[in-house]
Amino acid sequence: MRNVYMTVELEAIYDQTVEFVKREVTPHGQDWEAAGMVPRDVLRQMGSLGMLALRIPEEHGGLGLGMLASATFAEALGTSTFAGFDVTVLVHTDMAGPHLFNSGTPAQLEQWAPGVVNGQTILSIAVTEPDAGSDVAGIRTSAKKDGDGWRLNGSKTYITNAVYGDLTIVAAKTDPGNKYGITMFLVPAGSDGFTVSKKLDKHGWRCSDTAELVLDNVWVDDSQVLGTVHRGFYETMKNFQNERMVLVGMGVGAAQVALDLTADYCQNRPAFGGHLFDKGAIRQRLAMNQAKVDAVRASMYHAAWLGDQGIDNVRAMSGVKAWGCEVVNEVMYDCLQFHGGIGYMRESVIERMTRDARILPIGGGATEVMLEEVAKRL
Secondary structure: OOOOOOOHHHHHHHHHHHHHHHHHOOOOHHHHHHHOOOOHHHHHHHHHOOOOOOOOOHHHOOOOOOHHHHHHHHHHHHHHOOHHHHHHHHHHHHHHHHHHHHHOOHHHHHHHHHHHHHOOOOEEEEOOEOOEOOOHHHOOOEEEEEOOEEEEEEEEEEEEOOOOOOEEEEEEEOOOOOOOOEEEEEEEOOOOOEEEEEEOOOOOOOOOOEEEEEEEEEEEEHHHEEOOOOEHHHHHHHHHHHHHHHHHHHHHHHHHHHHHHHHHHHHHOEEOOEEHHHOHHHHHHHHHHHHHHHHHHHHHHHHHHHHHOOOOOHHHHHHHHHHHHHHHHHHHHHHHHHHHHHHHOOOOHHHHHHHHHOOOOOOOOOHHHHHHHHHOOO
């Protein structure tokens, strides 16, 4: 077992996911980077193998597993070396999906769950706006009651899966007098007034599709309200630890691959009459980075275990998100450094992985916000 929290089932999930990305993702990722999207047939293939259903309740065709399963899955996806692929999957399974299954009505789940499970319906979640990122309560998109439905107006940005996705969970302010008076809505792609205003060109995560969205007088039926009116802020908070965790998980998986690649490179790279790995400074920095990655991994799985036990894990998960994502970037920096000139070339794996890692301390709650979450609980 890779750690004390593993079970035979979780080990199988890890091994099968690593084998899948090695076979179906890594050989094709460069083409997907150029296209700016992950082909939907790959996601449907994952759906047919049950890979999108780890956290979905059994009554809706899933395995009904907990946070440890998501941590395992995210770490395994991270071995792909294409983080844009990883996040495409994880937004569907662990950032948007839980909102539907935590708050959806029987009718909503009957309508949408089968497609979510099999990969026919790819999800995105639209909370972030030009003036509101980690500050969810600061969103300005509004929803006003209109007969037996609602009118949505506003804009969203940095929304992963929104260009080619099928269903977006949109957060909108429904109680203007209460900064926490937010409601979540299910908005299918193609709804009148709901448009992708711009496909965004990113520093990293190049094979994930990311959009600016405009909601121009979009009408949605009451049946498209997800959860309780005015309670969307609190319902969103329920999944924040899971979102933070899978970002750390994919980073840990990538960091381990980066260390393995760099150790191999240094052991074979001639330098000063020997090899780079012969130099103590190189060996020891690699060793220290390995120790840090091992510590982040252990902390992440422990925080996930706390969550699965029903124990408040906000401090633990916020801390591992803050520290862990910074560690991943430190590791990538050193790995690129030790690759020398080739590490700076677009043709190298480590160059891409370094770019991809930079978003981790920003997305899902910036490091500074995470540290405040820890500080409030000291």
